[in-house]
Amino acid sequence: MKTMKTSIALAAFIIGGAAVAGDSPAPKNAYLYIGWPNDGEVIRNNNFRVWFGLRNMGIAPAGTEKPMTGHHHLIVDAPLPPMDEEIPADKNHLHFGKGQTETRITLPSGTHTLQLLLGDLDHVPHGPPLVSQKKTITVK
């Protein structure tokens, strides 16, 4: 009985969680990651390249209506934005709506965090959301 209650609570939690994300589906095995820099990387040039990795899913420019695609957003020095809204566009949330799979960014010396978040044609995260590991880097 206790197990059943736990399962119901868990199911409710999972369903509740799913509802918080956008409506665009993503393949179950899709995987989003930052190809470079690595976590803990010390970078000696404050202008550097970031590689976006996406596995088992395709890229499409913003506004393209095509199931199982999306475009990259790089979150710099910020927590994840709400998963059921359009990802903000500012200096902490960089949009790659032209379908880019890499970029060059400039950051001041210090410690920074980088995280990728895939957005659909309307810049809303998928359901379930595709979020990369957050990487902490140091720019010297």
Next chain:
Amino acid sequence: MNKSIMVATMLAALIPGLAIAGDSPAPYNAKAYLIWPKNGATIKGGKFWARFGVRNMGIAPAGIEKKFTGHHHLVIDAELPPFDEEIPADRNHLHYGKGYSEGRIKLPPGKHTLQLVFADHDHIVHNPPVFSEKITIYVPAN
């Protein structure tokens, strides 16, 4: 007079060259490259994820017409196909028309070549063409 003849000659020289590629423009600084594997890599077992890089351009799935976008094609153990035709689709020319930026590859033991070719919504290379260096990899016998 001399100058205009020169310009005309230059244009004549350029135009046939341009006509060899497709009609979709690519930025002059666009570049396609294999992020992985690297040239000369030895891959035990022959199974790997090939990671596709494109710089100063974006990815769009096949059939989506959008300026300065295209999708990847991986040419395996073959020469570059003609630039004014659709890239063939066979086991030597893999299409990533869903907009993928990496592909799972399985190759038998031996020496193999890999080359990326970026192409437009109709699978025709851009103008100027955007393709990677051809790399050679080795799959050791078990």
